[in-house]
Amino acid sequence: MIRTESLIKRLLLIVLLCIPSVAYSANKLEGVRIWAAPESTRVVFDLREPPKYSHFTLTSPYRLVVDLTTTATGLDLNKIENNSKLVKRVRISKPPKKGTLRLVIDLVKPAKANLFALSPTAPYGNRLVVDLEGGNQSPKTVKVEPEQKLRDIIVAIDAGHGGDDPGSIGPSGIYEKKVALQIAKKVEAKINATPGMRAIMTRSGDYFVNLNKRSEIARNSKADLLVSIHADAFTSPQPQGASVWVLSMRRANSEIGRWLEQKEKHSELLGGAGEIIQNADNEQYLAMTLLDMSMDRSMAISHNIAGDVLANLGKVTRLHKHKPEAASLAVLKSPDIPSILVETGFISNHKEERLLTQRDHQNNIANAVHKGVVRYFENNPPANTMMASKSGIKHKVTAGESLSVIAHRYQVSVDSIKKANKLKSNTLYIGQKLIIPRA
Structure with a gap:
C-alpha cells in the first residue's frame, strides 16, 4: 500500500512538472519564409496559434530580435531558402526566460522593421509578418530631360500576385503568380523593343507588392498606361477564355466579376495588407476619389485600349467575353493613369492551365497585348513623344x-x-x- 501511494505521488509530481512546459509551449512555430524584393525583404513566421510577440533592434552587428512568448519549434532554420540582400539569416538565440522563443534576424545593414500579425487565410494559417526596408540608401538621382527632347511612351507592366500570395492555383498545382510573371516579362521585352516605347515592371521577381504600391510605382515612373497581367479562375472548371477588365465605379454585375473582386481582397489578406483594404473599402471615400476629372479621362482611355488588346487576343486565343468587362479592382483605381487588367485565360480550366504554361502560347498572348497597346498609342500618341512626332x-x-x-x-x-x-x-x-x- 505504501509503495502504491509512493508511486502515485511520483506520477503526480511528474504531471505537475510537465504542466508548466505545456503552458510555455502553447504555440508552435511551424514555418519560416523569406521573400526578397529589390529594396526590401519580407520574413513570414507561420504559427499554430495567433502570436504574442515583442521585438527590438541591435547594432554591431545589425540584428532584429523577435521574442515569441509561450512558443516552441522543432524547425531547422539553416534550411530556409534565402536570396535576400538584406537578411543574412534567421536563427534561434538564448531566450530571456523559459517558454519564450527568441528569433534573431541577422541583417546586412540597418533596416526599418514593421511587424504585424495576420489571421488564417487559405492556404495559410496564423502568421507574424516582418517587413524590412533597407536603411542608409543613397538617394535616387532623377534625371531631368531637356525640355525640347521627345520622350518615350512609358508602359507599366504589373505581374499579378507574387511572394506569399500565389494567386489562383490550377488543377495540377500551377501558381497564377508564376504564369503572370512569365507573360509580363515577355510583354516587357516586346515594349522595350518598340521604338519610342519603354516598359517598367512593378515586380521583377517572386515577391508581393501591395496593390496601392503598384499604382505608385507606375506614377513615380510617369507611366502613360498600367497593364496588369493575371490568369483567371472560378469555382467550377468550365469557364475558359481571355478577358480584359477596366475599372467600374460600382460593384461588378457579373458573377465572375464579383469573384474577381473577392479574389483581389483575398490577395491583400495573403500579402499582409488586408486591414488596409477593409478600412479603405468605403464607398463614400471611393466615390469622392473617383470624382476627380482625370479619372473620367483615364477610364475612357482604359476602355479604348482594352478594346484594342481584346481584339488582338481574339486572334490568338479563345475569349471569355468579346467586350471589356468592368469591376472595382484596386490595381485599376489610380485616377491619373489609364489602367487595364488582362486575364490571360482560366487557370482553373484543365485545358487552359496547360496552355498558359507553354512558351509559344505565352508568347502569343504577350504579342496580342503588345500589339493592342501599340495600336492605341500609334493612333493616339501623347504630346511630346517620339511616337507623336513619327505619326x-x-x-x-x-x-x-x-x-x-x-x-x-x-x-x-x-x-x-x-x-x-x-x-x-x-x-x-x-x-x-x-x-x-x-x-
Whole structure:
C-alpha cells in the first residue's frame, strides 16, 4: 500500500512538472519564409496559434530580435531558402526566460522593421509578418530631360500576385503568380523593343507588392498606361477564355466579376495588407476619389485600349467575353493613369492551365497585348513623344509659308513643330518637309 501511494505521488509530481512546459509551449512555430524584393525583404513566421510577440533592434552587428512568448519549434532554420540582400539569416538565440522563443534576424545593414500579425487565410494559417526596408540608401538621382527632347511612351507592366500570395492555383498545382510573371516579362521585352516605347515592371521577381504600391510605382515612373497581367479562375472548371477588365465605379454585375473582386481582397489578406483594404473599402471615400476629372479621362482611355488588346487576343486565343468587362479592382483605381487588367485565360480550366504554361502560347498572348497597346498609342500618341512626332502629318513648305502660318493652319504650337523636326531656328526653305505633331 505504501509503495502504491509512493508511486502515485511520483506520477503526480511528474504531471505537475510537465504542466508548466505545456503552458510555455502553447504555440508552435511551424514555418519560416523569406521573400526578397529589390529594396526590401519580407520574413513570414507561420504559427499554430495567433502570436504574442515583442521585438527590438541591435547594432554591431545589425540584428532584429523577435521574442515569441509561450512558443516552441522543432524547425531547422539553416534550411530556409534565402536570396535576400538584406537578411543574412534567421536563427534561434538564448531566450530571456523559459517558454519564450527568441528569433534573431541577422541583417546586412540597418533596416526599418514593421511587424504585424495576420489571421488564417487559405492556404495559410496564423502568421507574424516582418517587413524590412533597407536603411542608409543613397538617394535616387532623377534625371531631368531637356525640355525640347521627345520622350518615350512609358508602359507599366504589373505581374499579378507574387511572394506569399500565389494567386489562383490550377488543377495540377500551377501558381497564377508564376504564369503572370512569365507573360509580363515577355510583354516587357516586346515594349522595350518598340521604338519610342519603354516598359517598367512593378515586380521583377517572386515577391508581393501591395496593390496601392503598384499604382505608385507606375506614377513615380510617369507611366502613360498600367497593364496588369493575371490568369483567371472560378469555382467550377468550365469557364475558359481571355478577358480584359477596366475599372467600374460600382460593384461588378457579373458573377465572375464579383469573384474577381473577392479574389483581389483575398490577395491583400495573403500579402499582409488586408486591414488596409477593409478600412479603405468605403464607398463614400471611393466615390469622392473617383470624382476627380482625370479619372473620367483615364477610364475612357482604359476602355479604348482594352478594346484594342481584346481584339488582338481574339486572334490568338479563345475569349471569355468579346467586350471589356468592368469591376472595382484596386490595381485599376489610380485616377491619373489609364489602367487595364488582362486575364490571360482560366487557370482553373484543365485545358487552359496547360496552355498558359507553354512558351509559344505565352508568347502569343504577350504579342496580342503588345500589339493592342501599340495600336492605341500609334493612333493616339501623347504630346511630346517620339511616337507623336513619327505619326504626325507630313507637310511640304511652299512659298510665303512661315512656322507661325503652318502652326496656325494645323492648330499646333510653333514650339511643337520645332521639337518634332529638331529645328534650331525659325528659318524654313521652300520644299522643306516637316512633320506636324498631333494637336
